[in-house]
Amino acid sequence: MPQAIQTAFRKAEKRYKRGQPPDWDNVVDLAAAAAANEAVRGIQLSYDLETPATLPLQLFSQRRPPAYVLRDHPGLLLIPNPFTDEAQRWLARKCLCDCPRPPNRTNLDAFFSPPPESLFELATDTEKCSQLIANRTQADIQQSDVTLPKEKFYTQPGSPSSLLERQRWCTLGLQYNWTTKEYDRGSSPFDQELDSLMRAIAIAITRPDGASDPSSGNEYNGNLFASEAGIVNYYDERATMAGHVDKTEEKMDAPLISLSIGLSCVYLIGGTTRDTEPTPIVLHSGDVLAMCGESRMAYHGVPLVLADTTPKFLSCPNAGINDNTTAMYPEWHYFAEYLAHHRINCNARKCS
Ligand SMILES: O=C(O)CCC(=O)C(=O)O
Numbered sequence: 001m002p003q004a005i006q007t008a009f010r011k012a013e014k015r016y017k018r019g020q021p022p023d024w025d026n027v028v029d030l031a032a033a034a035a036a037n038e039a040v041r042g043i044q045l046s047y048d049l050e051t052p053a054t055l056p057l058q059l060f061s062q063r064r065p066p067a068y069v070l071r072d073h074p075g076l077l078l079i080p081n082p083f084t085d086e087a088q089r090w091l092a093r094k095c096l097c098d099c100p101r102p103p104n105r106t107n108l109d110a111f112f113s114p115p116p117e118s119l120f121e122l123a124t125d126t127e128k129c130s131q132l133i134a135n136r137t138q139a140d141i142q143q144s145d146v147t148l149p150k151e152k153f154y155t156q157p158g159s160p161s162s163l164l165e166r167q168r169w170c171t172l173g174l175q176y177n178w179t180t181k182e183y184d185r186g187s188s189p190f191d192q193e194l195d196s197l198m199r200a201i202a203i204a205i206t207r208p209d210g211a212s213d214p215s216s217g218n219e220y221n222g223n224l225f226a227s228e229a230g231i232v233n234y235y236d237e238r239a240t241m242a243g244h245v246d247k248t249e250e251k252m253d254a255p256l257i258s259l260s261i262g263l264s265c266v267y268l269i270g271g272t273t274r275d276t277e278p279t280p281i282v283l284h285s286g287d288v289l290a291m292c293g294e295s296r297m298a299y300h301g302v303p304l305v306l307a308d309t310t311p312k313f314l315s316c317p318n319a320g321i322n323d324n325t326t327a328m329y330p331e332w333h334y335f336a337e338y339l340a341h342h343r344i345n346c347n348a349r350k351c352s
Pocket residue numbers: 231233241246258267300301302345347
């Protein structure tokens with residue numbers, strides 16, 4: 001048996017494998033019993049979560065929402081859903097329509113010529129939904145250094161909805177180059193509204209000057225934060241993300257800020273090697289997770305997405321009927337259908 005199989009992280013991933021009864025012992029679920037769980041400790045945010053004036057809606061339902069750190073994972077900070085329902089709908093739209101389009105890249109770019117619109121918009125536009133998107137030639141694919149999957153799907157033109165099912169990630173801002181394993185400089189601007197949201201979080205989690213108790217494990221001054229690179233991950237109910245460390249950024253002192261929308265999942269946070277026993281956490285729609293300080297170097301992954309867990313204000317076809325988003329999204333039922341069966345994760349990093 002290869003060594004990797006036996007690590008504590010790998011064993012935990014197997015405990016949450018889909019299709020078997022999950023092992024809920026010791027799972028940290030802040031929505032269920034935060035105070036009762038010894039593995040977590042409540043902390044006070046040092047600054048208010050303030051909606052940036054440039055954004056078209058109220059993002060946060062509280063200025064100082066409860067926040068938590070984990071006893072065994074210094075620097076990992078969790079804010080259970082601080083967002084208004086309207087803000088979650090706005091974020092979902094951003095991640096589905098604005099982010100996965102050129103010049104940002106997606107996992108499908110190696111196989112299909114990316115259209116100017118997002119696949120979600122094409123798949124839900126009654127006039128455009130049946131158009132086919134051209135696949136790349138075998139020569140293009142060989143040049144791009146990716147292995148052509150065995151599936152026949154990747155060798156013929158695809159409909160927007162069939163491609164949307166296989167859209168797994170898009171990159172934001174500086175684009176990660178999988179060949180050189182570095183970021184390409186100045187490749188595309190980071191969405192300004194998303195950046196201002198991420199900055200608002202970075203500021204709120206900053207430790208106050210001179211505080212003697214480094215309670216959050218975050219030493220970084222959030223006023224210096226800027227989202228330079230990021231990823232939007234799209235998970236269907238079967239998707240997982242294997243344990244890894246995000247360490248390609250030149251400097252790792254700034255927090256990595258990560259948001260969840262849609263289905264809940266089990267998230268594993270471990271240590272700097274796979275041999276550290278990870279702690280399983282349930283992440284729900286709207287939860288904010290910040291990997292600060294030493295947790296920035298920690299193994300983490302998503303072994304399980306939990307079906308039937310999307311909140312009604314996202315999965316109900318006429319959600320938001322009474323708020324400002326009605327005008328923005330008259331066709332919410334398309335989003336509702338997607339979000340009922342997917343989890344979206346959007347994360348931002350400062351690299352320099
Ligand atoms: O989906 C998540 O919560 C984790 C995503 C992640 O670790 C990454 O994109 O590097």
